[in-house]
Amino acid sequence: MSEESLLRKYNVAAPRYTSYPTVPYWENDDFTAGQWQGRLVAAYEQHKSEGISLYIHLPFCESLCTYCGCNTRITKNHGVELPYIDALLKEWEMYCTLLGERPKIKEIHLGGGTPTFFSAENLKDLLQAIAGAAQFHENAACSFEGHPDNTTEAHLQVLYNLGFRRVSFGIQDFDPKVQFMINRYQTPAQVQAITKLARKIGYQSINFDLIYGLPGQNMKGLEETIREAIGIRPDRIAFYSYAHVPWVKAGQRHFTESDIPQGDEKFALYQRGREMLVTAGYEEIGMDHFALKTDNLYIAYTENKLHRNFMGYTDQYTHILLGLGVSSISDCGTSFAQNAKTVEEYKKYINDGLLAVQKGHLLTEEDLYIRKHILNLMCQGNTYFDTEIPAAITERLQPMLNDGLLTIKDGEIKIQPKGRTFMRNVCMAFDNRLWQKQPQTQLFSAAI
Numbered sequence: 001m002s003e004e005s006l007l008r009k010y011n012v013a014a015p016r017y018t019s020y021p022t023v024p025y026w027e028n029d030d031f032t033a034g035q036w037q038g039r040l041v042a043a044y045e046q047h048k049s050e051g052i053s054l055y056i057h058l059p060f061c062e063s064l065c066t067y068c069g070c071n072t073r074i075t076k077n078h079g080v081e082l083p084y085i086d087a088l089l090k091e092w093e094m095y096c097t098l099l100g101e102r103p104k105i106k107e108i109h110l111g112g113g114t115p116t117f118f119s120a121e122n123l124k125d126l127l128q129a130i131a132g133a134a135q136f137h138e139n140a141a142c143s144f145e146g147h148p149d150n151t152t153e154a155h156l157q158v159l160y161n162l163g164f165r166r167v168s169f170g171i172q173d174f175d176p177k178v179q180f181m182i183n184r185y186q187t188p189a190q191v192q193a194i195t196k197l198a199r200k201i202g203y204q205s206i207n208f209d210l211i212y213g214l215p216g217q218n219m220k221g222l223e224e225t226i227r228e229a230i231g232i233r234p235d236r237i238a239f240y241s242y243a244h245v246p247w248v249k250a251g252q253r254h255f256t257e258s259d260i261p262q263g264d265e266k267f268a269l270y271q272r273g274r275e276m277l278v279t280a281g282y283e284e285i286g287m288d289h290f291a292l293k294t295d296n297l298y299i300a301y302t303e304n305k306l307h308r309n310f311m312g313y314t315d316q317y318t319h320i321l322l323g324l325g326v327s328s329i330s331d332c333g334t335s336f337a338q339n340a341k342t343v344e345e346y347k348k349y350i351n352d353g354l355l356a357v358q359k360g361h362l363l364t365e366e367d368l369y370i371r372k373h374i375l376n377l378m379c380q381g382n383t384y385f386d387t388e389i390p391a392a393i394t395e396r397l398q399p400m401l402n403d404g405l406l407t408i409k410d411g412e413i414k415i416q417p418k419g420r421t422f423m424r425n426v427c428m429a430f431d432n433r434l435w436q437k438q439p440q441t442q443l444f445s446a447a448i
């Protein structure tokens, strides 16, 4: 079957599997914040020596990027910084009290929104208070997302002094026509300058986010964007498929669907982008990610040490991930918990002395088992059963097996090069919760 026919067959709505079960399938009715705390404390007792991962969500942005699917709050009022930091620190203290100590932090990521909306001084105060006297784990992986348009030398230097060695710049596309459609502007010269500065300061891993399938995008513009990006030579490039979910993100209604490349056209953009990245020496890792052979993510991938969590791919693994801030998700291995989704609700919980947990899920034995296989597939491209593969899974995999997207041999399910693009579809075959309750309405963006 040609790639185009495969695309037509498999381009269905599919989750991105940053967790299993995926958020729409969490059994929130059976969940309480008290149970989350109980499971977290039990997991911490077991795993505290390895340290924890910490995600801090900083939701503010000065302007709305209309394509954006993340939890954001648009404002030009920087008076919001200090009250929000105050709430984050109270939340952190509540977790420290619950765990009976200040956990060792092995990985920290500042995401958004736009973390560089905050002044360098405010970020410094926040992070110093979080790390406390213990500071970060000596080998901690500390990273942040920066907008090339407002990341300053002070941001880079202050965070470097605190142990940050990785930065991810959101670029998306350099084509002025696309930038106008998505209301997000930065020139290659700006990105080149900030990347050069980050390297000079000592950052070891620089990532660019690019997206294919954006409104107004065409082959010529995408080729030019990738040419400019690889010319600057970041260590990693995330090449995401544009997730069109206007029923959740009203900003995406700023353009019409006829402006968005879809189906064969979108797939051709992905193929060409991938080809250019690979030719330029970037290795494809898991889903959406490309890295130079010298980058830690690639090294982790070759050593089978890649992990995937709510922050995406990482080379660090801890059993416990705590998410601070509005809409953040935490994971203690046996339970997920998500914070309130508006800044007002979040602050109300915290100022009332409560964790801001608003929904979650307690993982069952079956969830844990399926989660392990989905993680293996997303990170290594294969998974192994030492007992018989459940019939329901083999049955769902059969069409993909027939189409040569994977092989099944001696208990091993292995995604083939032809099946790489359809990794989300392969994982879907394992997703019992999705099959048990097919959604009435569309929940996820298309697989491609």
Ligand SMILES: C[S@@+](CC[C@H](N)C(=O)[O-])C[C@H]1O[C@@H](n2cnc3c(N)ncnc32)[C@H](O)[C@@H]1O
Pocket (backbone or CB within 6 Å): 067, 068, 069, 070, 111, 112, 113, 114, 115, 145, 146, 147, 148, 169, 170, 171, 172, 209, 210, 211, 240, 241, 242, 243, 244
């Ligand atoms: C929260 S954004 C942060 C970017 C960073 N704060 C900045 O402004 O440069 C993280 C990344 O998610 C990706 N992203 C956001 N919305 C998306 C969508 N609808 N489809 C695909 N990727 C998306 C973008 O590549 C973006 O850089």
